[in-house]
Amino acid sequence: MGAALARAAQWTAAGSGTGTLEITPLNESLLNQIIKFAEDFSTSHPQEAVFVFREPLEWKTQLGCSAFGEGYEIDGAAVHSEAKDEDGQPLLLLTASNLRVRNFDQLSRLLKIAVEKKLKEAQACLEANRDPIVKILGPEYGTVEGEDKSILHLLERVKKVDDPETEMKMKIFILLHHLDMQLLHSSLKHISQDVRLNPAAVNNEVNLLKSFSGKGEDTVLESLEYTSDYTFSNGCRAPPWRQVHGEICYLIIKPHDTDPLCITCSTAGVFLNGVSNNERYHEETNFFCLTFRSAVLEYTVGNKLLKMCLTGLATTSVPSWFDYHVKLSCLEYVFRMRELTRINLRLDSWVSKLGTADSHQRLIEDRPYCDSLLKTALNHIHKGMSSPIWYKISDKSEEVSESSSETEEDEEQPVRHQEGNTDLPSEYWGIQKLAKYLKGGNPTATVIALCSMRDFNLAQETCQLAIRDIGCLEVLINLLDTEEIKCQIGSLKILKEISQNTLIRHAIADLGGLQIMVKILDSPDKDLKCLAAETIANVARFKRARRTVRHHGGIKRLVGLLDCMSVGSAGLTLYQAKDTEIARCGALALWSCSKSTKNKEAIRKAGGIPLLAEWLKSSHVNILTPVVGTLQECASEPSYRLAIRTEGMIENLVQNLSSEHEELQMHCASAIFKCAEDKETRDLVRQHGGLQPLSVLLGNSENKQLLAAVTGAIWKCAVSGENVSKFREYKVIEALVGLLTDQPEEVLVNIVGALGECCQEPINRTIIRKCGGIPPLVKLLTGTDQALLVMNVSMDGDSAASLGNLLQIIDRLDGVRLLWSLLKNPNPDVQASAAWAICPCIENAK
Structure with a gap:
């Protein structure tokens, strides 16, 4: 385990202290394997599980005293286990937030108690105990670089001395060594997926080099x-x-x-x-x-090349002619460093390493052209030294093959504007003046600059693009990675506003802003979490951003924001209101992320469905809208439709159809539209009185999005005969016929589909004829929308099959000829429907 933590795990750079484990897919995979090993240890190896560690594993825990139950004694703010060692010392001791564990049995129990927090507990434990084997077995078993001969020494001791303790240590050491090998092998497989072009x-790389x-x-x-x-x-x-x-x-x-x-x-x-x-x-x-391919490789290789180039070492281990290409790679890296400002090192710390301008001059060799290139590179570095911001490399590596489940989603395309510097408004220059204070490094000046920047109209595109063009966007993202809460809040408030712009959204994703915002979701500061979630909601409107949120553990964290005790409360205390606001922001972000099929599955696995079901009972519209929006996005998946039905959510959706807010009504109707594919759901909608509010909403013909959702819900509900009888009672068929003209095709498809279901009963065909529905239906046969044609042709066929006056009316309106012409339509579904519709016409032709 020590070798895997030292070599495979990804640690943050430690300016002071020991550094922390980064929240990356690789680290999460390693932590989950270690957790499984520790959880199963007491059952798989009961004798080894009671072995008392040489020193306790000690770390700061997030668990409170109330989490501990049977087998533990609670004394005020302290908890200790009933199990004790030979000296009478408890094997688990919690004082304040400091936790000490002294054997695997207690460690296994603790992880089972932690439930959802076990990942955080494992992370905190390993960060505080970088080489846990030393604490468990002693310093002689510590991880060493190079050849490790500790196993051989152990074998010799076991042979020479018949000592049960040494034998026990040997068994534990072998088990931990085996885990180490598993972790290293797993990390190798994980890393190997990221190194292919x-x-x-x-x-992208060719275009970048072409620009130089x-x-x-x-x-x-x-x-x-x-x-x-x-x-x-x-x-x-x-x-x-x-x-x-x-x-x-x-x-x-x-x-x-x-x-x-x-x-x-x-x-x-x-x-x-x-x-x-x-x-x-x-x-x-x-x-x-x-x-350079990945963020890690780019950082490692890039820094190495830059140092080699600038210290005159570039030609030491390669052929002499290769010197130029080394410098070429360095310069590419330098230009990218300056242009993207995302290098994982403090530029001003390079002053002492790179030396003065005089020392730079001595590095220049006898090639005149290389001289100017190196001068350019050094100038770029010196320009960057004035900024005290720590620049971070953004993980820009994309998966070679993303699941086809997301390919049906339209990728948001940034709108490119003609850029120029003429006739720029005063706001542009005002933001430019603020930029130098924003980059100054003084926290107080930075906060003032952030407040001043918010005084501009950030909804105006000129201000948004000014922030990007002047380089403030990179600074705002880097401020998120500081420990100054005020700077983080100020930065997020600005990012939340300007991320309404498509270009800004893509720039934030390119600069690694999403990864930092996902980490902020773990912050104890509630305002900070709200702002981060809202900004994620704005940025995650295109596929790559949604994928980034998922890859960095954002879905689980966002689902965690929904988990609070304020659900269903009518009058909220200040504390409950803040919890509700956090949940609202989390639901907004989940709503944006749920447009991806993989994210829908991730939300389900993270336990999002029961939490969404709880918030659906809320009376607060501001959180109901994103919650229902998320549910209606996810309802396209069969697993969600089943969950919505079994969790009792249909009743709440029906209740909210009578809300005064049209957006909420629209999302509820859309959710019913998708869920009513199943007969049980259609019955539940009827039983909970949902058919009447749907019929009432047909009267709002001005809101086309609402009308599309309502007509869709009516169509699907009309598949059940019992519901059709209710619709006839509520005069829905007459209302649908009245909407057959001057409507978007999306609405017309749903209307024709609903009328088609109603036409299964002769009495409803008579109603359609009496309401004058046949002429507009025949007229729709001249359209081009394939789905509408399939529905309408089937509808006309049903009408013709009833004989009587309907067939004569269709023929008089030239409907039969139009049906024949549709046999030439390239869509086979349209051809099939046309053929079925023509059959009764031929059978009853005079």
Whole structure:
């Protein structure tokens, strides 16, 4: 376990102290495996579980005294276990928030008590005990670098001395060693998924380098071109018979002072064609030649290259001609560092390491062109030194293959505006003046600058883009990663406002803002959590952002915001009102995230359904709207429809159809529309009196979104004959016929579908005829909407099948000819419906 924590786990950089475990998918996977091992230890290895640790594992816990029950004694603010060691000391002791555990049996019990907090407890324990084996067995068993011979020494001791304690330690050490190997193997598999290139990533890197290519003195390349202009549907430019080997495309790179280079980009990396087969040489080529793939690799490789370049070490372990390409990679990194301002180190700390301008001059070699490039790079570094902000690398690595479950969602496309610097309003220059105070580093000045920035009209696009263009957006995101609560709150208030802009949303995601906001959801400060959740709700309106929230554990945290005791309270205390506000913000963020199929599943697994069901009983519209919005998004999944029915949510949805708020009515109707696919749900809607409010809402024909949801709910409910009888009683058929003209196609599809279900009964066909519904239905046959045509053709077929005057009316309106013409429609469903509709016409033709 010590080796895995030291080598595989991802720790934050420790400015002071020991650092903390980052909230990453890899760390979460490792923690879950360690938790499972510890939880099962007492049952799998009962003898080893009672072994008393050399020193107790000690950490700050989030558990209170009330969490402990049988087997523990509570004395005021202290808890101790009834089980004790040979000296009479309790094996578990909690004083204030300080927890001490002395064997695996108590550790296993504790994790079972922690329930939802077990991940946090395991994280806190491992952060406080970086090498837990030392605490468990003693310092002689600690993790060491290089060859570990502790097992051999143990074996020798067991052979020489017949000591039960040593034998027990041997067994425990082997079990922990086995866990260590499992963790390392698991982390290797996890990391290996993130190191493959894909066509989109290659194209982005090529476009980035092209922006620094040209004839100018400060460019890094003369040109960079693909060998083929043709792009296949998968984004690759390599021929299909080479794509099967993982090749993506081929590049010709022309540096300023060497011959052109031929490059192959494949899923395994970027390679220089026509070089030695020497393994070490390939390693150096692949290392220096082109782009950095992941955030970790970019940070590690980039810093190493930069240091090598600026300290004159670039040519020590590679061929001499490779010196230029090392510097080329460095310069690419430097330009990206300056442009994106997301480097995980404090730039001003480089002053002493890089030296003075005189020392820089001594680094410049005999190549004139490289000299100007290095000067440019050093100028960029020195410009960055004036900022005290700690820049963070954003994890921009995308999965090569995201589940197709999200492909049906429309990816939000940022609207590109023509940029220029003429006729800019005064607000633009005002924000520019504030920028220097925002970047100044003084907390008080920063807070004042944030307050002043909020005085501008942040809903205005000019102000939003000014914040982005001047570089304030990066600063605002970096302020979220500080320990100054006021700075964090001020930054989030601004980000919440400007994230209404599509371009800003994408920029926040690119700069790693979502990852930091997800971490803020764990903050004890309630205002901070509210603002973070609301900003996530704004940003997570496109697929990549929603995926980022899920990958960094955001779904579970957002579901956790719904878990409070204020549900159903009519008059709220100040404390309950704050809890309700937190839940509202969490529901807003879940609503945005629930447009992804994978996120819907993640919400369900995190226990979101029962919590949403509880909040659905609330009388407060401000939280009901996002809760119902989330439910209606998730109701497209069968598992959610079942849960909505079994958790008794249909009754609450029906009640809220009578709300005074149209948006809430719309989402309730939409949820019923999706859930009424099941007969049990249709019956529940009728039993709880939901058919009458749906019929009443047909009178609001001005709100087209509400009308679409209501007509959809009526359509699905009309599948049951009992509901059709009720609709006839409430004059719904007449109302639907009256809406057949001047409506959006989405509404018309639902209306025709509902009338089609009602037409199963002859009495309803008569009502449609008497209300004048046949002419507008026949007229709809000239439309182009495929779904509408299928519904309408089926409806006309049912009408024609009833014979009598209906067939004559359809024929008189040229409906039969229109039905024949639809046999040529490219949609097979339309053809099939048209054929069925024509059958009664032929059978009864004169």
